[in-house]
Amino acid sequence: MKIRQRTKSMCGRVVRQVLCLVLIVSAPLFASAQEHNASPVLIRAERVFDGHHVRTHTAVLIRDGKVAETGPASQLKPEGATVIDLGDATLLPGFIELHAHLTYKKVPEDTVLRHGITTLRDVGGPVHPPRGGNGTLRVMTSGPILTAPQGYPIPALGTANIAIPIHNEGEARKTVRDLIAKGAVVIKIALEPGGEHRAPWSMHHAHGHGHATPASHQEKADHTHKAKTPHTGPHSSQHSSHTPASSHWPLLPESVVKAIVDEAHRHNRSVTAHVGEERGVRIALAAGVDEWAHMPCDPIPESLLKQAVAQNVTIVSTLDTLSKCTGIQQNAKMWKALGGSLLYGAEIAHPDIPWGIDGQELLYLMQWAGKNPMEILRAATSHSGKHLGVPLLGTLEPGAPADLIAVKGNPLHGLKALEYPDLVISGGHVVVNRF
């Protein structure tokens, strides 16, 4: 089935990064715009997506870093406001990226912000309290990933600021409390035995998380042998020295995951799990994990996806990073058919992912997960804001943080346009304005 329209290429990525550099160099040009922050700003646009619906001929008034009012452009005329008239353009809440590794890959926050992500959740990196959102990228963290001793991602990346090995339930609870005390908004765990066909982490782990390499190491793992006899499986002779013992990473036992979930819930935090195949999914479901940090890579039986929907599991999409996985399309399609909650996340820091809104992720959400453009915009804005528990984040309702982006024309006719917003406002500060 030829539904893919690959709009990205290596060349495209290079061009994008050059453009990013140009933007950074030209940053002082925009500095004066930020000084207008003291007075209210009124933005008029042909179309305004308020996080829920598109309204026409609408204006948004920003005051003190918040959305003060949204209403018909003909009626909203506050005195003393700086007016930005966008004309035939669409104003939206800034996008929320729920799966990133910003710090670990040293992705420049300013570049991400200028490309339409105004809030980002870093799930696997140093822990710190939520910060930014006032002309800078709003960043929330999980801190390092809790995993089994020598479990993924430790064999690939070690532990420094990336992973914490958990030996028992007591350690699990203490670690969860420590991370929350240091500002974690969510707890991230890994339940990854490895071996999924064409998963980035199964291919070439020596170069780190998400560094996919060409197909030379993509031989199909023998799932029937994964747990017990690593060197006698029928494919073992094909493994090069670079290939990880990819189907043999130990998993946290269910009892430890239950302790993690229980301790997190006691402190009003949820738990997100890296899962890519059935074993991890089963443990996550049995332990009551709230969120899957990826759409699983391997095909997941419908009964388990049904159970996940019944348990109100939310899945963060990351369809682009896992686009080569054998089960990704089927899982996405089934998840949609079952009515499961699917939110936007592209895994910024993955080498295939732009440092900002990922238009390809949006296209996959449409093509594979069957979402219409409005549903996709909601998944990346209001629904994610609600998921993060920040009041009104991702909406343009009165009282919402004034995080906005705008693009010329109508992005519902071409979501890719969102990768290059012409206006970016963070907490009321104008960061980009090409109108």
Ligand SMILES: [Zn+2]
């Ligand atoms: Zn990740």
